[in-house]
Structure formats: C-alpha cells, structure tokens
Amino acid sequence: MADKNRSLFRRATHRVFRISERYFNQRRAYDYSPVATSVLKHPSPVLGDVMSGSMFDPCVVELPEGGLAMFVSRRDKGSIERWDSKDGIAWNYKSTALSPAVDASAWDSTVNRAGVLLSSSGWLMWYTGQNGGSSAIGFATSVDGLTFNRVVATPVIAPELEHEGGSAMNPCVMAEGNGYRMWYAAGEDYEPDVICEARSNDGVNWEKLVKPVLTKGNEPYDAHKVGGCSVLRLSELSLAMFYIGYQNLDVARICLALSDDNGLTWRRSSVNPLVGPERNAWDSHSVYKPSALLGRDGVVKLWYNARKNRNEYVGFATIKDIGCLI
Template sequence: MKKSYCLLAVSLLVFSVFTLSSCRADIKWTKYENNPVLGGADLGTCFDIAMLQEDGKYKMWFSWRPKKSLAYTESKDGINWSEPTIVLAPNPDSGWENEINRPSVIKRDGVYHLWYTGQVWYNDWSKSGSWIGYATSTDGIHFERKSDKPVLVPEKGWEKEHAVMCPNVEWDADAKLFTMWYSGGEIYEPNAIGYATSPDGLVWTKYKNNPIFSCDKNTEWEHHKVAGGHVFKHNDWYLMFYIGYENEHLARIGIARSKDGITNWERLPTNPIISPTPDGWDAEACYKPFVIYDAKEKKWRLWYNGRTGNLERIGLVFLDGADLGFPKH
C-alpha cells in the first residue's frame, strides 16, 4: 500500500511539473502605457468593436453609446484613430432597434457584411429585448439593411426569450457557410455563448446543443457568466477570447480553444489574461476583446473595453511571440 501511495505521489508531481512547464505561466499580456486609445473626452462611451486589417491600416467599427449608433474609424498603428463617422444609425420605427451596437464585420467578394445588435430598453427590464440584424456595404461606411426584421431572435430557454447579442461571424469556405458565435440570456449582461450557421447571412440555423460555451461554476473569476467571445481559426485551433464575469459588474478576459469551434473547449490554465487595474481607467471591468495576430511581427494585439463607473473606453494590450501559453498536445 505504501508503495502505491509513493508511485501516485511521484506521478502527480511529474504531472504538475509537466503542466506548469508546458503551459508557459510566464507569458504576460502587457497593457499599452497610454491607454485608453479611444473614447472619453468628446466621444463618451465607446465599446464593443469589430476590426479588419486592410490596405496597411486598421479599420474599426465600434459601438458609440451617446449616438446609439455604430461608427467607423481607422488607424495606421492601432493607437491613434481618425475622427469617427456614423455608419449605421438606429431605426426606432422598427420596434427592435431603438439603439444599435456590438458589430461584427467581415469582407467577402468585395462586400462588407455587418451583423449588429438592436436593442429596446424599458424601465421594466423584463420587457426589454435584444436582437441581431444584418446589413452590407461596398465601402465599409455606407451600409444598407438586408432585412427590416432581425435575423436572429431569442427563442430558446437558455436565451431566456430575452436577448441575443454580440454576433461574431466568420466565413467557412469549406462548408460555404457563415458561422456565428453569439451571446444569449439576460439583456444587461448575457449568460452564455451559442453557435449558428447560415448560407446567406439572413437565414440562420442554431446549433442543436446550444449553448456551446458556459461559465465554469468552479472558477471564481468566471463562475457567474461568460459572453462576448471573439472566435476565429488560428492554425489548427479555433481560439475564443471571451469575457468572464465574477459577478454582474466585475469582468475579466480569458482564452479557450477547440478543434471544431463548437465542442470540447479547453481553457487556458493561466486565465484570466486581462484584469482590471486598480484605480485605473479600467478599474471595474475588462470587456469584449477583439484580437489580431501579426505573423510578420510575431505579435498579438488585443483591443478591449475598460470600464470605471458608467464610462467605457477602448484600450490595447500586446503579447510578443506566437505562443499563447496552452499546453503542448
């Protein structure tokens, strides 16, 4: 019996050493020293972005709360941004988009495709709602709605018949389908992440086993909710950079990965990667990451919303090298 215990202890020690060495606990994301890079001053709250890297510059579509609209700005370095231009304003007559926000933008065959969140708020939150709409543009600035009605609505139990939001859309060239990861649940902060597919961007089929990603009840920093994932294919994995909520008001950012983007999500052992800075501009929450990897520079850039009080602004974080810190399989 003593021999068995000794063998077990040695095995656990070897496993622990292997895990610590293989998951690169020394990897550290570094916040830009002059954050935030957008918002505040005359712009007010700027949050929940989508980006493309084209023509030697970064193109950003962001949620502009004072205007209740989506706006566009661009930058050569990801730090200094041009004067914003509104690209899609709300349509109160629609009955579901008194304000719009949370864009997802991809470019395919010369056309910019935009999915966005439309919201209606009431003093009674149980009557408020959130839906997802779709628009296109040939220049990325002048968008035309493809439907007066939302293309994705809250109807499933886990969506609480209340809110779907935060679309994150990619084009799957092999399957010839648009693929969407979206958040659903309560309207103030959604609860989990679901998956849907569409051949045309208008008609969507939700995955039968949604949600595909839910909070880890045994992990304090994200035991309350998860939402706002940025999902994309990188090498042999789908990566998800997501928001984890310790409670309704305290949020951090973590990473998970999956071979198919739907099942068997593996969280980074050293999560969270980004947390609020005490007494900083992001002292209360870090939300909604958007990530771009520069293969030439071998550098990750991550933009996110930081919040203190009711003000949200956009900040930037860097990671040098390609290694995110996952264990080697």
C-alpha cells in the same frame, strides 16, 4: 394610485439593492493580476474620452490597403461608428456606419455590438439591435465600409431557445467554406449568460446549435457568466476564443478558451484571465468585449472596452506569442 406607489417603491428598493451589490461586487476587482505574464497592456485608452462619452464593444478589421478599421458602439448616440488607424493605437473618425432605426418602437431603435467582415462581395455587418430590454441580431451590408444598409427589416437571430433568455447580442462571424459561422452571447439583456453558435449559407438564414458552446466555469474569474467573444482560427482544426468572463455582475475580465476539434468542444486556457481591472487606472472596475487579430508572427493584437465607474473606453493590448497561452 396604490399600484403606482408600489411600483415606485419596488424601483427604489431595487436601486438601493444594486448600489449595495455593486459596492460589494467591486471589491473583487483585484482578485487577479491585471494582465497575464505574456500580455502587454497599453497604459491609457486608445479611443474614447469625456467628450465622446462611452465607446464600447469594438470590432477591428484589417484593411486590404493596410491599416485597420474599428467598428465601435457609441452609447450617447445609440449608433455604430467607424474609426481608422495605421497602428492600432491612434484612431481617426471616418463615419457613422449604422444609425438607429428612425421608428423609436422598432426592435433596433438602438444599435451596437457589431461583428464585421470584408468579403469579395463587399462589407458585411451583423449588429445588435435593442429596444425595451431585449436584444436581437440584424444584418447590414456596405459597398465602401463607411455607410451600411439593412438587408432585412427583421432580426436574423432572435432569442428563442430557453438558454437564450430575452437576448441575442455580440455577433462574431467567421467565413468558412461557402458560408458563415457565428458565435453570439445570449441570456439576460443587461449582461448575457452564455455563448452560442449558429451557421448560415447566406448570412440571413441561420441554423442554431441546440446548446450553448460555452457556459460559466468552475474558477471564480468566470463562475458567474460568460459573454461577448472574438474567435480566431489557428489551424485547420484549432480555434481560439477570447471572451468576457464575469466573476460577478460588476466585475469582468478577458479570458481565453481553445478548441482542437474545430469548435465542437472548448477548454479554458490555464493562464486565464488575460486582462482585467487595474487599481487606480482608467480600467479599474471592469474589462469587457475583446476583438482579436492574429499576426503572421504569432502576436495577437487585442482591443477591448473597459470601465471605471460609468465611463467606458477602448483599450489595447498585445500577446507576444499565442503559443504561450495554449
């Protein structure tokens, strides 16, 4: 009974501490402008409402026949859904793309935070599986992009290295040559700490880089930690990484890092942060995981999830010319 009372006391103490911490953290939400000068933000969420509950961590893919498919996490169901759109703003539900494991004790009893590619052989999905306060990355495929099936029963990326802590999540995968490159977030399970990279020939067996490719920075906007990203190729050697920068545990913004040597080193954009909380708006508390597409005209389309209190929905922004961020 004494042990139970001590446990209840610790939980109650932690809850009081987090309420106080969140209150003081949230006061930093408006330290920066809600958008950089080159960014135009849609005024309201494009996906999610009180009926759906929180929708978060989108991954948007261009369809060969035109239009877009979004693979988005749905918190109340612990699943990944597909929604389609013609313009990136109005979205229509298509399917539950991946459901949680039937076994409640499985490593992926909750699934979310997917990275999806459409290849010549079909649809490929790397997803985050969660259970018991830890996260790992699994792999699933689909013929039609509507329903995905797990390729292997175990994670293809699990936290093993010291800097990965107890969590590997938010895969962003790029096809390169005859294989794949993955950038993923790792560290604490509540919010990750670093961005890492791994490479694979088959999408199942991955070789990790020994050190993270991006860690917390010197400026306040990402001085606490960094998280989930979306990487675009600009040229043969140039990459752009849109990522979550955390000023503290409860205030995050979308930031940009650039590489001129094919991802060996990264430098932060001088115009950071790009998108952040806006006072009295639906995204007034925090802005999270980006999904970016680059048009032939140089315009970047950016989808992201954002939070007011506990409600998370998906927003949309455009960057008129990525050149102005470099």
